[in-house]
Amino acid sequence: MGKECIRVGLVGAGTIGKGVVDLYKRNGDLINDRIDFAVTLAKVADQDHKRLQALDLDEKMLSTDAAEVLDDPEIDIVIELIGGIEPARSFIAQALENGKYVVTANKDMMARHGQELLALAREKNLNIFYEASVGGGIPLIRPLKHSLVADRVSRVLGIVNGTTNYIFTRMAQDDLSLEDALSEAQRLGFAEADPTNDIEGLDAAYKLVIMANLAFGKKADFDQVHIEGIKGVTYEDIAYAREIGYTIKLLAIGEDLPEGLALRIHPALVPMEHPLASVLNELNAVFIESEAAKELMFYGPGAGPMPTAAAILSDVVEAARCIRFNVSNGVVEGELQDTGFVPIGAVECRFYLRFLVEDRAGVFASLANAFADEGVSLDMVIQKRRVGNLAEVVLVTHEVREEAFHRALSKVTGITAIKPNPSIIRLLG
Amino acid sequence: MGKECIRVGLVGAGTIGKGVVDLYKRNGDLINDRIDFAVTLAKVADQDHKRLQALDLDEKMLSTDAAEVLDDPEIDIVIELIGGIEPARSFIAQALENGKYVVTANKDMMARHGQELLALAREKNLNIFYEASVGGGIPLIRPLKHSLVADRVSRVLGIVNGTTNYIFTRMAQDDLSLEDALSEAQRLGFAEADPTNDIEGLDAAYKLVIMANLAFGKKADFDQVHIEGIKGVTYEDIAYAREIGYTIKLLAIGEDLPEGLALRIHPALVPMEHPLASVLNELNAVFIESEAAKELMFYGPGAGPMPTAAAILSDVVEAARCIRFNVSNGVVEGELQDTGFVPIGAVECRFYLRFLVEDRAGVFASLANAFADEGVSLDMVIQKRRVGNLAEVVLVTHEVREEAFHRALSKVTGITAIKPNPSIIRLLG
Numbered sequence: 101m102g103k104e105c106i107r108v109g110l111v112g113a114g115t116i117g118k119g120v121v122d123l124y125k126r127n128g129d130l131i132n133d134r135i136d137f138a139v140t141l142a143k144v145a146d147q148d149h150k151r152l153q154a155l156d157l158d159e160k161m162l163s164t165d166a167a168e169v170l171d172d173p174e175i176d177i178v179i180e181l182i183g184g185i186e187p188a189r190s191f192i193a194q195a196l197e198n199g200k201y202v203v204t205a206n207k208d209m210m211a212r213h214g215q216e217l218l219a220l221a222r223e224k225n226l227n228i229f230y231e232a233s234v235g236g237g238i239p240l241i242r243p244l245k246h247s248l249v250a251d252r253v254s255r256v257l258g259i260v261n262g263t264t265n266y267i268f269t270r271m272a273q274d275d276l277s278l279e280d281a282l283s284e285a286q287r288l289g290f291a292e293a294d295p296t297n298d299i300e301g302l303d304a305a306y307k308l309v310i311m312a313n314l315a316f317g318k319k320a321d322f323d324q325v326h327i328e329g330i331k332g333v334t335y336e337d338i339a340y341a342r343e344i345g346y347t348i349k350l351l352a353i354g355e356d357l358p359e360g361l362a363l364r365i366h367p368a369l370v371p372m373e374h375p376l377a378s379v380l381n382e383l384n385a386v387f388i389e390s391e392a393a394k395e396l397m398f399y400g401p402g403a404g405p406m407p408t409a410a411a412i413l414s415d416v417v418e419a420a421r422c423i424r425f426n427v428s429n430g431v432v433e434g435e436l437q438d439t440g441f442v443p444i445g446a447v448e449c450r451f452y453l454r455f456l457v458e459d460r461a462g463v464f465a466s467l468a469n470a471f472a473d474e475g476v477s478l479d480m481v482i483q484k485r486r487v488g489n490l491a492e493v494v495l496v497t498h499e500v501r502e503e504a505f506h507r508a509l510s511k512v513t514g515i516t517a518i519k520p521n522p523s524i525i526r527l528l529g
Numbered sequence: 530m531g532k533e534c535i536r537v538g539l540v541g542a543g544t545i546g547k548g549v550v551d552l553y554k555r556n557g558d559l560i561n562d563r564i565d566f567a568v569t570l571a572k573v574a575d576q577d578h579k580r581l582q583a584l585d586l587d588e589k590m591l592s593t594d595a596a597e598v599l600d601d602p603e604i605d606i607v608i609e610l611i612g613g614i615e616p617a618r619s620f621i622a623q624a625l626e627n628g629k630y631v632v633t634a635n636k637d638m639m640a641r642h643g644q645e646l647l648a649l650a651r652e653k654n655l656n657i658f659y660e661a662s663v664g665g666g667i668p669l670i671r672p673l674k675h676s677l678v679a680d681r682v683s684r685v686l687g688i689v690n691g692t693t694n695y696i697f698t699r700m701a702q703d704d705l706s707l708e709d710a711l712s713e714a715q716r717l718g719f720a721e722a723d724p725t726n727d728i729e730g731l732d733a734a735y736k737l738v739i740m741a742n743l744a745f746g747k748k749a750d751f752d753q754v755h756i757e758g759i760k761g762v763t764y765e766d767i768a769y770a771r772e773i774g775y776t777i778k779l780l781a782i783g784e785d786l787p788e789g790l791a792l793r794i795h796p797a798l799v800p801m802e803h804p805l806a807s808v809l810n811e812l813n814a815v816f817i818e819s820e821a822a823k824e825l826m827f828y829g830p831g832a833g834p835m836p837t838a839a840a841i842l843s844d845v846v847e848a849a850r851c852i853r854f855n856v857s858n859g860v861v862e863g864e865l866q867d868t869g870f871v872p873i874g875a876v877e878c879r880f881y882l883r884f885l886v887e888d889r890a891g892v893f894a895s896l897a898n899a900f901a902d903e904g905v906s907l908d909m910v911i912q913k914r915r916v917g918n919l920a921e922v923v924l925v926t927h928e929v930r931e932e933a934f935h936r937a938l939s940k941v942t943g944i945t946a947i948k949p950n951p952s953i954i955r956l957l958g
Contacts, residue, residue, distance in 0.1 A: 113740075123679060123821055124679075127679050127680070127681065127820075127821075130622070130679075130681065131678055131679050134746070134863070135677055135678070135864075136863075146634055164876065237821065237822040237823075237825070238673040238822075238825060239668075239675075239676035239677075239825070242671070242672065242675060242676055243668040243671065243672060246668075246671060246843060246846070247660070247839075247840070247843045248839070248843070248955075249560060249563055249564070249841045249843050249846045250552060250553075250556050250559075250560050250838070250839045250842030250843055250846070251556070251846075252556065252559065296574070306578065317563070346923075353911070373807070375807050375828055377805075377806070377807070378802070378804050378806070378807040379804070380802070383824075385826075390839075391556075391835075392666065392835040392836055392838060392839035393557075393666040393667075393829055393830060393835070393836045393839050394666075394829075394830055394836065395812075395828075395829060395830065396667060396827075396828065396829035396830075397670070397814075397826070397827075397828035397829065398825075398826075398827060398828075399804055399824075399825065399826035399827075399828065400823075400824060400825035400826065401822060401823055401824070401825075404823075405825065406820075406822070406823070406824045408770070408823040409679070409819055409821060410676075410677070410679045410680045410819075410822050411676070412822035413678070413679035414675060414676045414677070414678050414679055416676045417675070417679070418675065421856075425854065425855075425856045426854075426855075427854045427856055430790055434562075434563070434565075458897035507645055
């Protein structure tokens, strides 16, 4: 039997850190009623003294020096909430070196350096818990680790970025342009002042790497993720998608294929009847396809101080349980297999394509030939509204290897009657 | 440190039992790769020797006598899959008395006797795991126990019966009558030959009791669940519901109210944009409303041998981990608070009401007065198709206490121009 009272230190008192303190104040007694030992928030560090003061805690618990948490022998668990790679990575390593369990919500760092830090934790007979790093308040890491231990996950499909999901929802429901939807998201706090990481898909890619590591037990590398953001999607695409029974979502897709892992972030047409289609506004969901369970979905708030704090405190309880019962590592996350990656060109997909074409005889024939030459067969051809002497054409292909599609596409865009810069969006198959 | 190799015995080799054996054969090595100790299926008992032979296991592992599993000192974990109250309850008690951890998928028994058996497990420093008892392959019990430890659940909304969800889906999509949809469900194996427990809501009620105990930490009593089955819902109701933006689902609803727990099973109109509305066919989902996370949903297969087996084997790993690391109880589920129950009459709800009325002057006025007298205000009044000299009327009330609604209803049905036996369905608010 280990210690009866587990002491927790927090590094980083920003929005999420304050959320953790607030939820601990409100529900700390509840938590301690639910477990047969005690967890106490003992110390909080942040460089910014104003942030510390805003926590409304006993001054003796506060410090502007992270080392006062990381090196305090009385602290058993360190919650890292400063975000970014450094100094977060060094802080976590220091906490582990000092024999402390770690809880973090840091997706960038877990995606980039999670495996090296988890290896250090294993070496020290400790562990790192990171439920809040993907899907905010959605229980996801724990189910992937524990509930699917007897199952084989073949594909992970995630709506893991609230900003872009909010933008697509507003574009679809209120016929807004991407720019207007983004401004609204920023006004309501669903998008940051600099939304680059969200809009360009980097945030989703970090989360995909973390999920793929766990779901497949294989090494997922951030640099091997094919990343496309949402900039190319217009209101018209969303309207056409709806007409043919689809909605558009930014998806994080991880597949465990015989040739390796295929990892990608891109907007995709999702069939209306798919459970991911009804994930609206800033909400997130992860859909999992597996051998035994076949299909599972986990849905909820992907961000926000309270949901994220609930996930962090559930990790604190799990870490505390390890300490209390001397379980050492809890669940070991072993070395990941390295099976390599499938380049995007080798992935098979259906494509939606929208472009303007001069409305004259023979154009459709050249178009059809260009696709046929590369073995790309068409599932749907719709000629839509006319703009002057131009017709708008929407095509949907059958499943095709990306590189074949792009060869066909370069032939198609070479036809002079076809105007440049078509909209191209993949379909979820 | 406890034992390095954990031996598992299985009692009950029906469909689910065979699923567990099959999944263990297929993924046993995978499981043992993922954990740092070994789990072995050592013995299987079933009264029916034919069932045992169908497992295709070494004859030495098989027995027609459950005691050979329950009393074997070499067995560490007993999986109970015989279902029903007795002898399952006695078998589980016997396994606990003999110092074994228990894994079960038995919803009836956990709903009726779960608390007494969990108390026995606590006394013996053991535990019972029952992930598969609600929602089949959906990770649900484990997230409720662990992930929401810092949160307060206020409401649980479940589509937890696959048979009735399949029936409503077919009625809505293919304009089938309830009887035809049920026959189809039986033909496809989504409904049993005797579907009473499903159709009448008992199966959902068992699952609700288990969820409510865990989600609220309060004593839920099967006999306090208000249960209405799906028999009263017609194809017409589904069509009218769709017209006003709703779909119909059989819901298991548990609420933690200041006056006590309100527990009920009934069909309900669910807004099309609610995530539960897109749970189709035989699939299940549980939607959770809580203080911190606000809304969460867990979606997946509610039944079937493979999904259920995956849940059972994940419980086996959790039990094995307790034994391996001497964690004794793992997570303690303590004594539940007894806060009493809210009778259905005191619950507030919106109602949908459909009836035939003689189409003559003054009828609408008497109708409106009957509702007004009881303080029931109407949100929507639609006069629909005519059948001879009868008009079909659909009403939707604002939120109203059930007993007030029923007082108004008895006045309404007392109006001679109104034909008896209206359709009455609650709305999810």
